[in-house]
Amino acid sequence: THFGFETVSEEEKGGKVYQVFESVAKKYDVMNDMMSLGIHRAWKDLLLKKMHPLPGTQLLDVAGGTGDIAFRFLRYVEAQHQRKRKRQLRAQQNLSWEEIAKKYQHEEDPLGGSLVIVCDINREMLKVGQQKALDQGHTAGLAWVLGDAEELPFDDDKFDVYTIAFGIRNVTHIDRALQEAHRVLKPGGRFLCLEFSQVNDPLISRLYDLYSFQVIPVIGEVIAGDWKSYQYLVESIRKFPNQEEFKEMIEAAGFQKVTYESLTSGIVAIHSGFKL
Numbered sequence: 001t002h003f004g005f006e007t008v009s010e011e012e013k014g015g016k017v018y019q020v021f022e023s024v025a026k027k028y029d030v031m032n033d034m035m036s037l038g039i040h041r042a043w044k045d046l047l048l049k050k051m052h053p054l055p056g057t058q059l060l061d062v063a064g065g066t067g068d069i070a071f072r073f074l075r076y077v078e079a080q081h082q083r084k085r086k087r088q089l090r091a092q093q094n095l096s097w098e099e100i101a102k103k104y105q106h107e108e109d110p111l112g113g114s115l116v117i118v119c120d121i122n123r124e125m126l127k128v129g130q131q132k133a134l135d136q137g138h139t140a141g142l143a144w145v146l147g148d149a150e151e152l153p154f155d156d157d158k159f160d161v162y163t164i165a166f167g168i169r170n171v172t173h174i175d176r177a178l179q180e181a182h183r184v185l186k187p188g189g190r191f192l193c194l195e196f197s198q199v200n201d202p203l204i205s206r207l208y209d210l211y212s213f214q215v216i217p218v219i220g221e222v223i224a225g226d227w228k229s230y231q232y233l234v235e236s237i238r239k240f241p242n243q244e245e246f247k248e249m250i251e252a253a254g255f256q257k258v259t260y261e262s263l264t265s266g267i268v269a270i271h272s273g274f275k276l
C-alpha cells in the first residue's frame, strides 16, 4: 500500500487481526489512553449518552474487547435504576432521603434486570476484560462470550441494543457483521457503532495525518515494543469507509432511520440505526 505496508488478502486479514489484538491485549487500555490522549473515554461516554439505556436493557457489545463499553453501560443503568427507585419510593411514601437510602440498600438487583454480553473473537482481550471486571467489582449483569461478529453465537431477535466500538473496521466482511447485528436485534432494537471516520477539516486532517503516521507507530514501539500492530491500526483506520458510505452499508443491511454524528472534526463518528 502507499503507506509501505504489506497488502493482505481477505483470508489473511482475520489471522492478522487476531495476532494484533493478542499481542496488544495486556497493554491495550494504557495504549488507548496514550494514543488518543484520553479522548477515547469521552467518545465512549457520548456513545452511552446517545444510547441512554433504561434499566432492563439487554445489550450486546460486539468486539467488546476489554469491556470499556460494558462497564460504562453497567454504571449508567445502575445510576438510572437508582434514580427510578428513589422517585418511586418518594412518590409512594413521604420518606426522608436517609430513609430512602436505607430502604434502597435492600434492593436486590441494582441493575433492574439489565444485562450486557461482551462478545469478542479474541480470548486474550476477553481475559483482560474479565480481570478488570473483578478488579472494578462488576460481577452482576455481565457475561463474556467468545464469538465472531460475522457469525454471532446468538438466536434471532434477542437484544435491545447492539454496540460495536472501534471493532467493525477489524472485521473481514463488514456487510456480514451488519447483517448479523440486524438478525440478533429485537424488532425496535437499536444498532450503535463508534468508529474512526473521515476528518472534515483540512487543517485538522493534516495534523491528524502527521500524528497517525509519525507518532502512533513510535508510541507503539516505545511503550508496547510493537511497531507493526500500531502500523496496522493506522492503516485500518484509513481504509474504513467515510460517514456517508458507512451509512449506506448500514441501510443495505436492513436498518432504518440511519443517522450519524461526527465527533472531534470527524476523527470518529457514531452511527445509529433501528431494526423496525
Ligand code: SAM
Residues within 6 Å of the ligand: 017, 021, 062, 063, 064, 065, 066, 067, 068, 069, 119, 120, 121, 122, 125, 147, 148, 149, 150, 164, 165, 166, 167, 170, 171, 172
Ligand atoms: N470495543 C473495545 C473498545 O472500544 O475499547 C475494543 C476495541 S479493539 C480496537 C477491537 C476488538 O475487535 C478487539 O478486541 C478484537 O479482538 C475484536 N475483533 C476483531 N475482529 C472481530 C470479529 N470478527 N468478531 C468479534 N470481535 C472482533
